[in-house]
Amino acid sequence: MTLSARDLVCSYGPTRAVDGVDLDVAGDSILAVFGPNGAGKTTLLKALSGERRPDSGRVFADGRAVKGSDPEWRSRVGLVSHRTGLYTKLTVTENLLFFAALHGVTRAAPAVEEALATVGARELGRTRAEALSRGQRQRVALARALLHDPAVLFLDEPFSGLDPSGAAALETMLRARRSPERIVVLVTHDLRRGLRLADRVVVLRRGRKVLDDDRAEWKAETLLGLFTDPGNRA
Amino acid sequence: MTSLRWIGVIAWKDLRAEFRSGGRIAAMISFSVLACFLFSFSLGSLVAGRDVAAGLLWLTVLFASISGAGRTFDAEEEDGAFRHLLLSPVSRHAIFLGKAAANLVPVTLVAAFTLFALTLFFRIAAPGSVALHAAILLPGTIGLAAAGTLFGLISRHSSLGDSLLPALTLPALVPLVFFGATASSRVFLDRPWAEISGPARLLWGIAIGLVAVGALLFRYLTDD
Amino acid sequence: MRIGHGNGGRLAYLGFGLAAAGVATILLVHWLVAFWVPTEAAQGVVQRIFYIHVPAAWASFLAATVAGLASAAYLWLEDERGDMAAVAAAEAALVFGAIVLLTGPLWGRIAWGAYWDWGELRLTLTLLLWFSYLGYFLIRGSVADPRKGKRFAAVVAIIGVLSIPLNHVSVVWFRSLHPEPVVFNPEGPSLPGEMLATLLTSLAGFMMLFLGLFTIRYVIENHSRRRHRPTQPDSSGALT
Numbered sequence: 001m002t003l004s005a006r007d008l009v010c011s012y013g014p015t016r017a018v019d020g021v022d023l024d025v026a027g028d029s030i031l032a033v034f035g036p037n038g039a040g041k042t043t044l045l046k047a048l049s050g051e052r053r054p055d056s057g058r059v060f061a062d063g064r065a066v067k068g069s070d071p072e073w074r075s076r077v078g079l080v081s082h083r084t085g086l087y088t089k090l091t092v093t094e095n096l097l098f099f100a101a102l103h104g105v106t107r108a109a110p111a112v113e114e115a116l117a118t119v120g121a122r123e124l125g126r127t128r129a130e131a132l133s134r135g136q137r138q139r140v141a142l143a144r145a146l147l148h149d150p151a152v153l154f155l156d157e158p159f160s161g162l163d164p165s166g167a168a169a170l171e172t173m174l175r176a177r178r179s180p181e182r183i184v185v186l187v188t189h190d191l192r193r194g195l196r197l198a199d200r201v202v203v204l205r206r207g208r209k210v211l212d213d214d215r216a217e218w219k220a221e222t223l224l225g226l227f228t229d230p231g232n233r234a
Numbered sequence: 235m236t237s238l239r240w241i242g243v244i245a246w247k248d249l250r251a252e253f254r255s256g257g258r259i260a261a262m263i264s265f266s267v268l269a270c271f272l273f274s275f276s277l278g279s280l281v282a283g284r285d286v287a288a289g290l291l292w293l294t295v296l297f298a299s300i301s302g303a304g305r306t307f308d309a310e311e312e313d314g315a316f317r318h319l320l321l322s323p324v325s326r327h328a329i330f331l332g333k334a335a336a337n338l339v340p341v342t343l344v345a346a347f348t349l350f351a352l353t354l355f356f357r358i359a360a361p362g363s364v365a366l367h368a369a370i371l372l373p374g375t376i377g378l379a380a381a382g383t384l385f386g387l388i389s390r391h392s393s394l395g396d397s398l399l400p401a402l403t404l405p406a407l408v409p410l411v412f413f414g415a416t417a418s419s420r421v422f423l424d425r426p427w428a429e430i431s432g433p434a435r436l437l438w439g440i441a442i443g444l445v446a447v448g449a450l451l452f453r454y455l456t457d458d
Numbered sequence: 459m460r461i462g463h464g465n466g467g468r469l470a471y472l473g474f475g476l477a478a479a480g481v482a483t484i485l486l487v488h489w490l491v492a493f494w495v496p497t498e499a500a501q502g503v504v505q506r507i508f509y510i511h512v513p514a515a516w517a518s519f520l521a522a523t524v525a526g527l528a529s530a531a532y533l534w535l536e537d538e539r540g541d542m543a544a545v546a547a548a549e550a551a552l553v554f555g556a557i558v559l560l561t562g563p564l565w566g567r568i569a570w571g572a573y574w575d576w577g578e579l580r581l582t583l584t585l586l587l588w589f590s591y592l593g594y595f596l597i598r599g600s601v602a603d604p605r606k607g608k609r610f611a612a613v614v615a616i617i618g619v620l621s622i623p624l625n626h627v628s629v630v631w632f633r634s635l636h637p638e639p640v641v642f643n644p645e646g647p648s649l650p651g652e653m654l655a656t657l658l659t660s661l662a663g664f665m666m667l668f669l670g671l672f673t674i675r676y677v678i679e680n681h682s683r684r685r686h687r688p689t690q691p692d693s694s695g696a697l698t
Contacts, residue, residue: 013603013604046458051320052458071325077321084314087309088309088312089254090247101243102323103323104236384613393601398593401589404589405589409621409624447620451616454613457609458605
């Protein structure tokens with residue numbers, strides 16, 4: 001599995017949120033994208049996942065151009081974002097069964113059980129999502145992302161709202177899922193956690209890539225220094 | 235085949251959530267029954283019920299469904315679930331048709347309650363054949379549900395919000411209401427089917443058109 | 459402000475030329491209506507407003523159709539030019555629609571005895587079409603992401619244009635107060651020659667005016683968008 005981007009540009013009106021980004025991610029890697037607020041991290045994630053069509057440039061998966069409208073591609077993509085994306089009036093199991101049905105998961109009920117067990121939320125199955133705490137919801141959202149075993153898992157600020165044990169479970173789960181057939185793209189402003197997981201670091205500033213490195217020895221403080229525009233210092 | 239299953243899964247999910255919260259359906263029905271009560275209170279002594287019932291029926295159903303349309307995507311947006319629905323392999327037209335099908339239930343309930351309330355409050359002894367009323371109201375509610383789903387999504391993203399809905403929906407829906415009220419008034423007056431079939435066919439045409447246009451254009455509203 | 463350069467400049471001159479020719483023709487039509495065309499027997503003098511009302515209606519329908527087609531092209535091809543053309547045409551549809559909605563009641567007041575008749579479906583649907591183009595601009599302006607705003611507006615324009623055939627069908631389906639179609643009816647034009655000539659002259663004038671306004675508006679839209687080309691975001695931008 002490989003995921004690459006060539007000269008991606010995404011704008012909102014007159015603002016270029018992503019401005020000419022190139023990227024190559026190979027299988028078995030966890031890519032962390034850092035950057036200050038407004039750097040274009042989420043927009044880059046949306047362009048890579050196919051949720052947002054870039055104004056120019058392309059995304060390739062295994063060498064083939066990605067089209068967001070292609071159901072084949074969407075069935076290979078998973079997402080966990082800072083909004084947990086559950087139907088609050090439905091129970092946890094109903095939520096997961098719904099998304100399992102959308103993804104055409106065979107033997108959905110055992111798959112849901114297993115996914116809940118993986119994230120340590122087996123006892124929540126019959127609870128309505130509205131009754132869950134923020135951290136519990138995030139675990140369920142994680143379980144949903146595992147249901148259809150996506151080749152590319154996009155994580156958009158997944159740590160927000162997770163308690164320390166939840167965050168640890170997420171880290172364990174991400175490491176356990178590693179395989180040459182899978183890629184994880186992680187967008188976060190939690191530098192410490194991100195750095196602990198990532199084997200590939202990209203820093204965005206004002207829509208442009210200012211760092212792309214696969215050495216893991218980056219310190220949070222060093223990266224923070226990259227967040228500010230050298231032109232704005234002094 | 236998969237499309238049909240997706241439509242069913244989405245509609246079922248929406249209805250389950252809808253009936254559990256109950257708020258929207260209850261609000262739409264109480265609006266329509268109250269409107270009928272007020273109509274009979276203000277007009278009852280001035281006009282014969284059978285003459286005005288058809289117009290009031292369609293106007294009430296129209297306004298109730300517009301007021302409900304803005305809520306169509308509440309459950310989707312409340313916690314950001316819509317993003318995940320859109321990222322799943324489900325086709326856009328299946329999402330639209332599933333949500334429109336779920337929307338059809340409250341609109342149909344409103345139509346039934348309104349018809350019942352009008353005949354009750356205006357003391358219409360012979361309101362005409364129920365089957366004929368249903369045959370006229372069904373395409374109307376289908377059209378209203380489809381338009382409500384399409385425009386409900388548009389108004390959600392607008393800073394004007396639901397106040398934009400009448401300006402957007404009425405141009406598309408007034409023909410529906412016009413032909414619907416014409417047909418229904420002939421049912422109330424017990425006219426033969428030959429006089430009703432014309433507008434009824436037009437209603438079906440408009441309804442199918444709205445569903446087709448919605449299913450076709452929905453992806454342009456959802457794609458980023 | 460200089461009106462563009464190169465291709466845009468030539469287009470702008472074409473637009474001004476067409477609009478000027480259209481205005482001149484419409485002025486000529488006013489002279490024809492006042493002094494040349496015979497008075498219609500049944501309705502009397504008031505029928506003369508017909509020579510403005512009907513061509514304006516056609517121009518507004520043409521504008522709405524162009525807006526709808528351009529919107530469809532924009533959605534289908536993702537080409538900005540489609541959106542620019544749709545904006546230009548939708549504004550023209552509002553302007554010509556306003557002329558129809560003003561002259562219609564003036565005519566109706568004398569001919570039917572009332573400014574507005576709600577049973578008169580064609581006038582009502584023209585009003586609705588006008589409102590859907592108002593909605594077109596409301597939705598464009600009220601969505602935070604301009605790309606979404608354009609798409610939503612395009613959908614509104616397409617649905618608006620689809621109501622036009624309904625408009626025509628409604629006249630045939632319901633025996634209404636509205637005059638029968640006099641030019642496109644199956645037995646050929648039913649107007650006396652001088653009336654037909656005046657109508658056609660006016661029609662030509664309104665079409666030229668529409669095309670002129672449309673072209674000018676398109677050039678302006680193109681020009682202003684080029685000035686607001688996407689640039690680098692400033693560091694305070696809060697988009698993620």
